[in-house]
Amino acid sequence: MADLTCNLGRLTLKNPVMTASGTFGYGYEYHQYYDISRLGAVVVKGIRMEPSPGNPTPRVAEVTGGMLNAIGLQGPGVETFLHGEHYLPFLRSVHATTIVNMWGKTIQEYGEVAARLDAESDGIAALEINISCPNVKAGGVAFGTDLKLAHEVVSLVRSRTKLPLITKLSPNVTCIADFARAVVDAGSDMVSLINTIPGMSIDIETRRPRIANRTGGFSGPALKPIAVRMVYDVAHAVKVPVIGMGGIMNGDDAIEFFLAGASAVAVGTANFVDPYAALKVIDGINTYLDRHGIASVSEIIGALR
């Protein structure tokens, strides 16, 4: 068994496999299947100040090689997350390493959420700032595709919390490395990528979009080459740890991300196909490392020939 310890600056994880926000609920559901404390980290579904109803249905559509979703960040709001039985208190009780994905409709709200989580941070290992959900238009502003706004959001969150900060980057930009540099400059301790890519699918019989929001974020195995390329670009642009995600279905997929320069990975859509997917990715990484006689996963980070 290789050493899977994952060092992300001041955050150390038992292994480099996390769940992608929005694909694992708040951990509770998956704990019925396995002990979620075995994961490097559980990244929970995005949290903002108030409860959010999310988008109308249908919210998902299957497409070749993946799916589109426009859930619209349905969520319970920060207070329920902090105190509700099936949320943070549950995650704490099962000793899950918890990363809280957070967002706001305004820049100010990002700051408020960060401050609230910081004030009750027992059981929170890090925050992941979502500046890139393609399905929620906050006052028409997309924080993740404007360098100045991205910097501003991350700077504000940085000023409100001492927790390690991850910024989740949008792939919907011309040069993702520029955004990585901007958020690191604003104080992000690391970056995660990629979020979904906006897509569309149309029912040709009804001539209607197959999801109510008309467009949705594309995820799944077909996304992987794009994600690997972006991780590669970003890993060469910034010195902070990179968390790679996008279409990871098994251990071999995860290894590609490590070789491209990711220090950790997140499993997303695969959780919907197989509730045990994230655990199987850990096993698959181990198998690869053993097969190649590699003692530690850290040895293959960026080890592209």
Place this chain on the structure above:
Amino acid sequence: MINGEILENNRLKGDYFLVRFHAPEICAKARAGQFVHVRINDHGDRILRRPFSIHDCAGETLSLVYKVVGHGTKELSELAPGAVCDLLGPLGVGFSDPAPGMTPVLVAGGYGAAATYLLTKQVPQRGLFLLGARSESDVLLTEKYEKAGYEVRVATNDGSMGYHGFVTGLVEQLLAEKPDGKFFFYGCGPHPMLMALAKLLRAHHQPGELSIDHLMCCGIGACFACVVKVKADTPTGWTYARACADGPVFNLDSVYVE
């Protein structure tokens, strides 16, 4: 999650099929109204599972009824006995038993008829099975309900069989025939039918439960894709509940009708 071997996979009529799996672990726990999330293949092009209501559990044999409507169900229909599917379940909240002395009335639309059948084994009382279908060619499983001792009444939209009209028409007839009947209604079918049924039953102060099926993704409550509106103390009067985990069976009292 288990590997279920297909024992048989036969066409019932038209595009409707019945598949039987060897699935003792699922049969041991299944209740009427719950569902099984089926992974049909391991190909990379279509990755999501398909949810199917549990039709029947007999010993170690799980039966599902499905209609070929797209890629997944077409592939499923082509699988021969001996093939294996990855089955996740039983999932979701099933139907509850009626109070003693109440007559169960199962109201199904189309192949919603599949999902109410297990009630005939679960519920000690005998009752009625009211089925609405587009046409005679969509009328399914009525013999099984008759065999189970249920009184069967059929409605078709085109009048090709039974009552000419919607299944809610049969419900109205029943309520007119037996104004003092102590009924407990179970509904499963297309969304517009369920909403019409909910309105009608509410107007007559009748109790019941509805299985509200929706386009599903994870099936275990994590992704929030399959949400349905339920009554809530919010400014809008509703909130979204997950069909897969909070349902698919909801008490009539909690269903939000627009």
